[in-house]
Amino acid sequence: MNLYDNANGYNNAAGLLADQNHFPGIDMVRFGENISIIQKRVTFENRSILEVYEKAIEIFRDYYQYEEIKGADRKKIEKIPEAAFREAIANGLIHRIWDVESQIRVLMFEDRIEVVSPGGLPAGITKEEYLSGKLSVLRNRNLANVFYRLGFVEIFGTGIMRIRQLYEKSLRKPEFEVSENAIQIVLPVWESNLDLTEDEKMIYGILSKNRLKSMGEIAPYVSFGRSKTTKLLKEMEEKGIITVEGKGRNTKYSIK
Structure with a gap:
């Protein structure tokens, strides 16, 4: 069964909704302390696209949701917003392309999730339009309509904008990377309770737990100069908020 019609340029939505098909599916990996340690790997393929969607949500809940009991009250805590x-x-x-036999990859870390979808942007839309939430070109219109009718998506083209809104009060913000061959969305663990100044929050939102970043990777994204950035990083290190490795030009920073 072909999922992509080269003549008409759209996916076979009926085929994707069948219980048995050739949908390459989603590959989900949960890492430990580093990428050399794989705690769990699950691949959902050759199944209904709706079943794959729900299975991915179930795995997400196992790692990024828990219940907190206070007295008689039970509260669900989300480390990353499920929405x-x-x-x-x-x-x-x-929005993935279907003429490439590649799986959607979901990489799960302690401090973030990375969702990587095969294929770049559809023709007729720029990277800036996509990142600003002005996506108006549907690569897979039939499939999009199914998701819309089932309530999985609200208004077409607002997904990126909605993700940004969900993180509006979080110290760490989602990241979006668009290349010729893939679209990557990075969802960080929600963090909002640290006692930081507004300038420190700006720096904190740029840093990562699992990846060291140099001054050259930090300075372009703050609204003040390098000298103030260096001073703030030193103060944050003294507070025990960040870790510093290396010296001189080789100095790099990460969240503790």
Whole structure:
């Protein structure tokens, strides 16, 4: 069964919704302390695209949700907003290319999730339009309509904007990378309770737990100069908020 019609340029939505098909699916990997340690790997393929979508949500809940009991009250805690993950997965399914036999990859870390979907942007839309939430070109219109009718997506083209809104009060913000061959959405763990100044929050939002960043990777994204950035980084190190490795030009920073 072909999922892509080269003559008409759209996916076979009926085929994707069948219980048995050739949909390459989603590959989900949960890493430990580093990428050399794989705690769990699950691949959902050759199944209904709706079943794959729901299975991905179930795995997400296992790692990024828990219940907190206070007295008689039981409260669900989300380390990463489920609504943001749903948007990222729906975005990957609806806007991926289907003439490439590649899986959507979901890389799960302690401090973030990375969702990587095969294929770049559809023709007729720029990277700036996509990142600003002005996506108006649907690569897989039939599939998008199914997701819309089932309530998995709200208004077409607002997924990125909705993810940004869900992180509006979080210290760390989602990241979006668009290349010729893939679209990547990075959803960080929600963090909002640190006692930081507004300038420190700006720096904190740029840093990562699992990746060291140099001054050259930090300075372009703050609204003040390098000398103030260096001073703030030193103060944040003294507070025990960040880790510093190396010296001189080789100095790099990460969240503790």
